[in-house]
Amino acid sequence: MASAPAPTAPPTRWDQEVDLVCVGSGLGGISAAIAARDRGLSVLVLEKAPRLGGVSGFGGGEVFVPNNHKMRELGIADSDEAGRAYFQFLSAGFADPTLQATLLAHMKPAIEYMEKEAGVRWIAVEGLPDYYYADAPGSHPGGRYLSVDLFDGRSLGEWQARTYPMTPHVPPGALHREMYAWGGLACVTQWDYELIGQRLANDQRSFGPGLMGWFVKAAMVDRGIPALVSAPARSLVVDGGAVVGVRAEHEGRDLYVRARKGVVLAVGGYDWNRELARQYEAMPDWNSACPPYLHGDHLVMAGELGAAIAAVPPTDLALFYGYHIPGEESDGHPLYRSSWECGCPHALWVNRAGQRFCDESFYKDYQPRLRTWDGQRQTMPNLPPFLIFDQNYRDRYPLGSFMPGQPLPSELVVQADTPRELAEKLGIDPDGLERTLERFNEHARRGEDPDFGKGSRPWSVRLTGDHSYPNPCVGPVERPPFYGVRLVPVSVGINSHGLRTDEHARVLHVRGRPIPGLYAVGNSAALLDLGGGYQSGTSNMRAITWGWIAGRHAAGA
Amino acid sequence: MAEARYTTTTRVPPEQVWDFVQDMDRWAEFVMGYQTHEKRSETESVWTLKGDLGVMSRTLTFEVRITEWNGPSRVRFTLRGLNEPMSGEGAFTIEAVPPGSEGGPEGSAAPAPVPAAPRKAAPLRWLEALARRLLRWIGGRSERAAPPAAGAAASRLTFELRIDPGGPMAPMVNAMIKPLMLPAAEQLADRILARLEEGRAEGGASR
Numbered sequence: 001m002a003s004a005p006a007p008t009a010p011p012t013r014w015d016q017e018v019d020l021v022c023v024g025s026g027l028g029g030i031s032a033a034i035a036a037r038d039r040g041l042s043v044l045v046l047e048k049a050p051r052l053g054g055v056s057g058f059g060g061g062e063v064f065v066p067n068n069h070k071m072r073e074l075g076i077a078d079s080d081e082a083g084r085a086y087f088q089f090l091s092a093g094f095a096d097p098t099l100q101a102t103l104l105a106h107m108k109p110a111i112e113y114m115e116k117e118a119g120v121r122w123i124a125v126e127g128l129p130d131y132y133y134a135d136a137p138g139s140h141p142g143g144r145y146l147s148v149d150l151f152d153g154r155s156l157g158e159w160q161a162r163t164y165p166m167t168p169h170v171p172p173g174a175l176h177r178e179m180y181a182w183g184g185l186a187c188v189t190q191w192d193y194e195l196i197g198q199r200l201a202n203d204q205r206s207f208g209p210g211l212m213g214w215f216v217k218a219a220m221v222d223r224g225i226p227a228l229v230s231a232p233a234r235s236l237v238v239d240g241g242a243v244v245g246v247r248a249e250h251e252g253r254d255l256y257v258r259a260r261k262g263v264v265l266a267v268g269g270y271d272w273n274r275e276l277a278r279q280y281e282a283m284p285d286w287n288s289a290c291p292p293y294l295h296g297d298h299l300v301m302a303g304e305l306g307a308a309i310a311a312v313p314p315t316d317l318a319l320f321y322g323y324h325i326p327g328e329e330s331d332g333h334p335l336y337r338s339s340w341e342c343g344c345p346h347a348l349w350v351n352r353a354g355q356r357f358c359d360e361s362f363y364k365d366y367q368p369r370l371r372t373w374d375g376q377r378q379t380m381p382n383l384p385p386f387l388i389f390d391q392n393y394r395d396r397y398p399l400g401s402f403m404p405g406q407p408l409p410s411e412l413v414v415q416a417d418t419p420r421e422l423a424e425k426l427g428i429d430p431d432g433l434e435r436t437l438e439r440f441n442e443h444a445r446r447g448e449d450p451d452f453g454k455g456s457r458p459w460s461v462r463l464t465g466d467h468s469y470p471n472p473c474v475g476p477v478e479r480p481p482f483y484g485v486r487l488v489p490v491s492v493g494i495n496s497h498g499l500r501t502d503e504h505a506r507v508l509h510v511r512g513r514p515i516p517g518l519y520a521v522g523n524s525a526a527l528l529d530l531g532g533g534y535q536s537g538t539s540n541m542r543a544i545t546w547g548w549i550a551g552r553h554a555a556g557a
Numbered sequence: 558m559a560e561a562r563y564t565t566t567t568r569v570p571p572e573q574v575w576d577f578v579q580d581m582d583r584w585a586e587f588v589m590g591y592q593t594h595e596k597r598s599e600t601e602s603v604w605t606l607k608g609d610l611g612v613m614s615r616t617l618t619f620e621v622r623i624t625e626w627n628g629p630s631r632v633r634f635t636l637r638g639l640n641e642p643m644s645g646e647g648a649f650t651i652e653a654v655p656p657g658s659e660g661g662p663e664g665s666a667a668p669a670p671v672p673a674a675p676r677k678a679a680p681l682r683w684l685e686a687l688a689r690r691l692l693r694w695i696g697g698r699s700e701r702a703a704p705p706a707a708g709a710a711a712s713r714l715t716f717e718l719r720i721d722p723g724g725p726m727a728p729m730v731n732a733m734i735k736p737l738m739l740p741a742a743e744q745l746a747d748r749i750l751a752r753l754e755e756g757r758a759e760g761g762a763s764r
Contacts, residue, residue: 058612168613171729189725197728201735327607327616335613401615403724406642 026054028522029266035551064537085138091531151213153203270296343464345475354432447471498526575629642723
C-alpha cells in the first residue's frame with residue numbers, strides 16, 4: 001500500500017473530479033449513485049473488489065418492506081402502522097427513534113423510485129412470513145419480502161463479466177417464489193434443474209446477483225455512471241474539516257478523486273478483519289460467507305476524522321453457524337457456508353455436553369443461546385455446536401452442495417455406527433448425547449419438540465421444512481450410521497458496529513456534529529435504525545433507502 | 558452432457574507427439590485447474606483438479622482409466638468422479654498431416670502457432686477469438702489449423718472430452734461447466750504442442 005498522511009490533504013492536482021464519490025458498489029453505493037445522478041450530479045463509483053455488487057450481489061437478494069406496493073397490487077393487506085409496530089418489536093428498545101422513523105418513512109419511496117426510475121422489477125414473495133409471525137406485534141404472514149424478476153446478465157455489456165453471475169450460497173437461476181413452490185431448501189433435490197440449467201446458459205440471474213444486476217444496469221449501463229473495480233479507497237481527502245475527495249489505489253498508483261458534493265462510504269462491514277471482528281463481535285472464532293473485501297475500511301477512514309462509532313447489541317443480528325467444505329474457495333479464500341441443515345427433520349444440534357440448547361430451525365433462537373456465558377466456569381458452554389444427523393437425513397436431504405448418495409468429505413463429516421461412538425469421535429460427552437437423542441426421538445416420532453419448539457415458527461417451516469412430515473422440521477435421529485459436523489460461526493456481513501449517522505445519512509463526529517461531505521450507508525452505517533433485532537431483507541432495504549437518502553441529500557434535496 | 562473437441566496442428570512429427578502424450582507426467586500440469594495426479598497402475602490414475610466456476614472453486618477428484626492404447630495414433634480413457642457425481646470419456650488422437658495438405662498455402666513457411674506468443678496480426682486474432690467463442694456456444698468444437706512447413710512431417714492433435722454430470726442437479730452443473738469445456742481442451746492441447754515446439758526450437762524433442 002502506498003503511504004500517505006491520513007487523513008490526506010488535497011493534492012496539487014486531482015486525477016479526477018466529480019460531484020459525488022461512492023466508495024463501494026453494493027446496494028448502498030449504487031443507490032446513492034443513481035439518486036445523485038438523477039439529481040444532476042456527476043458520480044464515480046470506486047470498488048475494492050474486481051467485480052461490482054458487494055455483499056448484496058453475493059446474498060439472497062431479499063428486500064423487506066412492510067406494506068409495499070407489490071403487496072397492494074396482489075391484494076395482500078398490510079399497513080404502515082403494522083410495519084412500524086413490527087420494527088419497534090424488532091428493535092427491542094435499542095433503536096434510535098429518529099433514524100428508525102426516517103428509515104420507515106423513506107423505504108417505500110426509495111423502493112418505488114428504483115422501480116419507476118431505475119427499472120428494477122420487484123416481485124413480492126407471497127407466503128413467506130416475517131420471522132416472528134404470528135406472535136409479534138404487527139407481524140405478517142407473507143408479502144413483505146421483495147425479490148426481483150430474473151435479470152439478463154447479457155444486458156450489462158462490459159459489466160457482465162465484472163459482476164456476480166451467481167452466488168455459491170443458493171442454487172442459481174431460481175426465483176424466490178419458485179424456490180418455495182419447489183419445496184424450499186429441504187427439497188432442493190426436487191427443484192427444476194432443467195429450467196435452472198437453461199437459465200444459467202443464458203445468464204439469467206436471480207437472488208442477490210439478480211438484484212444487483214438490475215441496479216448495476218440502471219447505474220452503469222443506463223445512466224453511464226463510471227465505476228472502477230480493483231480500486232480500494234485508502235483515505236479521505238480533507239480540506240478545512242470537510243471531506244473533499246478520496247485517495248484510492250488503482251492500477252498500482254494513487255488516484256486522487258475530488259468530490260465536490262461529498263463521499264459516500266458504502267463498503268459494508270468488517271467480516272474479513274479478524275481483529276475488528278474479535279473486538280466488536282465478542283466471539284472466540286469468526287468466519288464469513290461474504291466476498292473477502294470487508295475490512296472495516298469505513299471505520300478506519302472516517303475514524304481518522306473523528307467519526308463516532310456506534311453499536312447495537314451483537315446478540316440478535318444475523319450470525320449463522322456453518323462450515324467450510326475442504327477445497328471450496330471464493331476469490332482465493334476458503335468459502336464458508338451457513339448451515340440450514342439443522343432446520344430439517346432427522347437433524348439437531350448439541351453442545352459439548354451432548355445437550356440441545358435451542359430451536360435449531362430458527363436461527364434467531366439459536367444465535368443468542370450460542371453466546372450463553374457460564375460465569376461459574378468462565379466458558380461459553382454452547383460453543384462449538386455440533387450438527388448431528390442420521391441416515392434418514394442423508395437419504396433425503398443435502399449437506400451443503402453434497403446431495404443424498406454423494407460421498408461426504410471425511411475432513412468435514414464424522415461418521416459412526418452408534419451415537420456413543422460418534423460422540424467420542426467428535427469430543428462430545430457420550431452419555432449426554434445418548435440421553436439427548438433418547439428424549440428427542442421419543443417426541444420427534446410424534447412430530448413434537450416440547451423442549452425448544454423446533455418447527456413452531458412458520459418462517460422456519462417455510463424455509464427448511466419438509467412438508468411430508470407432521471412437523472416439517474422434526475424427525476427422529478435414530479437410524480445408523482450417524483453423522484456429525486463441528487460448526488463454526490459464519491457471518492453474513494451484518495455487524496454490530498458501524499459509523500454513527502444522522503437522518504440524512506451524514507457521518508457524525510464524536511462531538512455529535514455532522515462531518516461535512518461524508519456519508520455512510522448500508523452496513524457501513526451503524527444499525528441504530530433497526531436496534532437490537534434483525535429480520536432478513538432489512539439489510540438490503542436499509543442499504544437502498546439510506547443510499548437513496550444520501551444521494552439526494554448530496555444533490556441538495 | 559458437456560463436451561468439447563479441439564484440433565490443432567503442429568510441425569512436430571506424430572511419433573514425437575505420441576512420445577510426449579503417452580507420459581502423463583509430462584503434461585499433467587497443463588490440465589486446467591491441475592492440482593495433483595497419482596498413477597495407480599498402467600491404466601488407472603487419480604486426478605485432483607480445482608474447478609473454477611467464477612464465483613467459487615471446488616476441488617474435484619477423478620479416476621481416469623485408459624480404455625484404448627493405440628500408439629502412436631490414439632489413446633482413449635474414461636473418467637469417474639470420486640467426490641462428485643460425474644462420469645465421462647475422452648481421447649487424444651494424433652494423425653500425420655502430409656506437407657501442404659492443410660492450412661495455409663502450399664509451401665508456406667509460416668510457423669505453427671505457439672499460443673504463448675501468437676504471431677498473427679491483431680485483427681485476425683480478434684476474428685479467431687470471436688469464431689472460437691461462437692463455436693463454444695454452439696457446439697463445443699474448435700479447430701486451429703496451422704500450416705506445416707514445406708516438406709516437413711507434421712501432426713494433427715485432437716483432444717476430445719465429454720463429461721456427464723449426475724444427480725438431481727445435473728442440468729445445472731452441466732450449464733455451469735459447458736462454457737469451460739472447450740477452453741480446457743484448448744489449453745491442454747495447445748500447451749502440449751507449445752512444449753513440443755519449444756523442444757523442437759531448442760534442437761530436439763522435449764523430454
